[in-house]
Amino acid sequence: MGNPEVTKTPSRTAGNSKQNATSIKQTTKIDMYTINTRSTSQAGTNKNDATGIEKSLSVIMGELQKINDNMAKNKEEIKTEFKKEIDELKKNIEDKDKKWEAEKNLLWEHIDLMEDKIKKLTEGVPEKLSEDENNQLKEEKEKIQQQQARIIAEIEKMEQLKQKQLKIEKKNNIVIKGLIDTDDDPKQTTVRFIEEKFRVKVDAADMWLQGKDKKVVIVKLKKWETKEEIMKNKKVLVNTKIFIENDLTREEREVQRRIAQEAKEIRKNNHSVKVGYRKMCVDGKWLSWQQLKSNMEKKDF
Secondary structure (H helix, E strand, O other): OOOOOOOOOOOOOHHHHHHHHHHHHHHHHHHHHHHHHHHHHHHHHHHHHHHHHHHHHHHHHHHHHHHHHHHHHHHHHHHHHHHHHHHHHHHHHHHHHHHHHHHHHHHHHHHHHHHHHHHHHHHOOOOOOOHHHHHHHHHHHHHHHHHHHHHHHHHHHHHHHHHHHHHHHHOOEEEEEOOOOOOOOHHHHHHHHHHHHHOOOOOEEEEEEEOOOOOEEEEEEOOHHHHHHHHHOHHHHOOOOOEEEEOOOHHHHHHHHHHHHHHHHHHOOOOOEEEEOOEEEEOOEEEEHHHHHHHHHHHHO
16 A cells, blocks of 8 residues: 655745744834824823813812802801891890880889879868868879879889890890809800800800809800700709809899799798799699799788
8 A cells, every 4th residue: 555645734934934023023013102102192181181170170279268268258247247236236225224214213203293292282181171172182182193003004014125125135145153263264164164065056146254253154145046955954064063044134033032932931841842934833733923922922911
């Protein structure tokens, strides 16, 4: 048998291999050049974009700063305006108070004059008068007494208006006793104390000291809600020497003094007593100030 015929696969020539290698190398260089060119172009674009963004941010920050400055300025203007309104309100109240006092004094003087007139009429009456003269004198006295009653009613009305105005003025006020006993700044001490103890932001419109030793702090809050939160959580001051109360008018203080005095007397008889604003609870039953006042008047009588 003859040897099978072997078909030879033509081999690649060295020349072709070299040419192909050169072609690949050139292609790679072109591709790399293209990539490099694109990268450089993209970098330039990114750089321009970054510069634009930086400028935009700078403009925005500038505008925000202007807004912030305007807000700070407006806040200061509002604060100044609010203080001005508070000062004007105080002055108006003081002026009205002076006017009421002057009018009240005039009315009392009028009452004194009428009482003198009645006295003179009575003292100057002869022992024997005719019936007509008696009737005339009686009518004159009644007219004077009616005038007195009207003047007294007017004085009482003025006092009620005054108390109402004062009550409105003191509505958002709180009184703090036992806090100021050092040389620290009273305002800073008070604000820090309230914010730490009651976890509320102090939005005080005004703050001042009163009392003989100037150690009682009066805080005028802008919002009723802030005062309500403080008064609701007064229990945090239990077992301390610091007390927080409502800022009462003179009439309200007198009412509370009388209620406290009555509570002290009732406790002597082993009753359970709690004192509230214009009321008192005795053995679980609440009594209004009117009821307490009536009971005290009966007892005094």
